[in-house]
Amino acid sequence: MTVLIKGARPYGEGEPVDIRLGDGEILEIGTGLADDGAQVIDASGQVLLPGFVDLHTHLREPGREDTETIESGSAAAALGGYTAVFAMANTNPVADSVVITDHVFRRGQEVGLVDVHPVGAVTVGLEGKQLAEMGTMAAGTAGVRMFSDDGKCVHDPLLMRRALEYASSLGVLIAQHAEEPRLTEGAVAHEGATAARLGLAGWPRAAEESIVARDALLARDANTRVHICHASTAGTVALIEWAKAQNISITAEVTPHHLLLDDSRLETYDAVNKVNPPLREASDVAALRKGLADGTIDCVATDHAPHAEQEKCCEFSVARPGMLGLETALSIVVETMVRPGLLDWRGVARVMSERPAEIVGLDDHGRPIDVGEPANLVLVDPDASWTVRGPELASLSKNTPYESMTMQGRVTATFLRGRVTALGGQVTKRG
Ligand SMILES: NC(=O)N[C@@H](CC(=O)O)C(=O)O
Numbered sequence: 533m534t535v536l537i538k539g540a541r542p543y544g545e546g547e548p549v550d551i552r553l554g555d556g557e558i559l560e561i562g563t564g565l566a567d568d569g570a571q572v573i574d575a576s577g578q579v580l581l582p583g584f585v586d587l588h589t590h591l592r593e594p595g596r597e598d599t600e601t602i603e604s605g606s607a608a609a610a611l612g613g614y615t616a617v618f619a620m621a622n623t624n625p626v627a628d629s630v631v632i633t634d635h636v637f638r639r640g641q642e643v644g645l646v647d648v649h650p651v652g653a654v655t656v657g658l659e660g661k662q663l664a665e666m667g668t669m670a671a672g673t674a675g676v677r678m679f680s681d682d683g684k685c686v687h688d689p690l691l692m693r694r695a696l697e698y699a700s701s702l703g704v705l706i707a708q709h710a711e712e713p714r715l716t717e718g719a720v721a722h723e724g725a726t727a728a729r730l731g732l733a734g735w736p737r738a739a740e741e742s743i744v745a746r747d748a749l750l751a752r753d754a755n756t757r758v759h760i761c762h763a764s765t766a767g768t769v770a771l772i773e774w775a776k777a778q779n780i781s782i783t784a785e786v787t788p789h790h791l792l793l794d795d796s797r798l799e800t801y802d803a804v805n806k807v808n809p810p811l812r813e814a815s816d817v818a819a820l821r822k823g824l825a826d827g828t829i830d831c832v833a834t835d836h837a838p839h840a841e842q843e844k845c846c847e848f849s850v851a852r853p854g855m856l857g858l859e860t861a862l863s864i865v866v867e868t869m870v871r872p873g874l875l876d877w878r879g880v881a882r883v884m885s886e887r888p889a890e891i892v893g894l895d896d897h898g899r900p901i902d903v904g905e906p907a908n909l910v911l912v913d914p915d916a917s918w919t920v921r922g923p924e925l926a927s928l929s930k931n932t933p934y935e936s937m938t939m940q941g942r943v944t945a946t947f948l949r950g951r952v953t954a955l956g957g958q959v960t961k962r963g
């Protein structure tokens with residue numbers, strides 16, 4: 533079965549072309565290509581990009597299948613234009629052994645809507661005390677290539693140093709949830725005027741920035757790489773700029789919500805706005821956008837964090853932190869980066885596909901749109917507008933901060949190795 537995409541503009545550039553997909557690859561690019569019994573997809577007016585790669589997704593399986601499963605999360609990913617996602621290790625049981633990481637990988641393959649790559653834990657049980665068997669996880673079927681205690685910071689500097697050295701010898705990446713825990717005890721919101729007025733315990737920028745600075749120096753001395761999860765402050769952008777200027781091998785991601793929202797959202801005390809790191813101030817949002825545009829921040833990662841209704845519809849201080857992200861990410865990037873002229877479609881391909889694939893060394897994603905390349909692709913309608921409705925999302929949870937917001941720019945189709953995984957807002961299961 534081949535697929536023929538008709539009249540799309542790769543990277544939103546040049547005249548529309550037809551693209552034929554088959555055998556998992558891009559077979560032909562030209563004009564007026566014959567149908568030849570292919571599944572034809574009318575893509576007039578649409579932009580063709582390499583499929584998105586999410587370095588930061590919480591799929592909640594094993595342990596919290598009431599809030600998300602690998603299957604429901606894969607559907608959300610495909611609908612959001614993703615062809616590969618990295619599933620964080622803070623499951624129950626924690627993904628700190630090859631049994632769990634290989635299970636997550638295999639289940640992702642069975643579902644077949646997106647490549648699910650498990651992230652292994654850095655420390656046993658995410659307890660920050662003893663390194664997990666990263667080598668065994670890396671050598672398993674899943675070939676784990678990224679490790680993180682996300683949700684928790686690897687805060688012991690000696691343990692972080694050892695983790696970086698161990699990761700370096702294995703050729704894998706450590707992704708740090710930068711949060712000095714002594715500075716965030718009891719914290720539920722960004723430390724600033726809003727939290728003070730609302731009586732919410734504050735999480736200072738320094739809790740993030742002190743770990744970013746420390747880990748940059750540890751990576752320098754270990755002569756290895758480190759990746760910073762969900763950068764949220766202007767100071768983090770400045771520190772990463774500094775570190776990169778010293779040739780330190782550091783990369784960073786920003787979430788769609790930190791590109792769009794600030795702590796003025798907390799006024800209602802609606803815990804849908806509670807997230808780690810917290811929503812910051814407008815000046816941080818501006819610095820994150822600028823940093824993403826100029827390459828200081830490498831990529832966008834969703835930090836898709838599903839939570840049950842009872843964990844969100846409760847008092848702000850006890851609610852779980854986290855927001856849905858997979859199905860809305862592209863639209864938020866359009867709103868915050870494309871429409872203001874900070875990124876063109878080439879830039880979107882860079883921050884949502886090419887850079888994340890490079891950072892983890894995925895060689896079949898984030899590839900150029902050329903004949904012979906893997907057909908991992910996404911079609912975006914830049915003019916389509918849609919209104920976000922939690923209950924209509926494929927995720928099992930409904931904790932979207934964008935409820936009832938109308939957005940411009942929408943994913944219309946996703947292709948994984950030439951197969952349609954999502955089309956017109958519906959996922960297509962393997963036949
Ligand atoms: N981002 C969040 O607020 N929550 C994440 C954990 C995390 O990314 O730190 C979760 O697992 O729910």
Ligand SMILES: [Zn+2]
Nearest residue numbers: 682683709761
């Ligand atoms: Zn985190």
Ligand SMILES: [Zn+2]
Nearest residue numbers: 620682683835
């Ligand atoms: Zn996370």
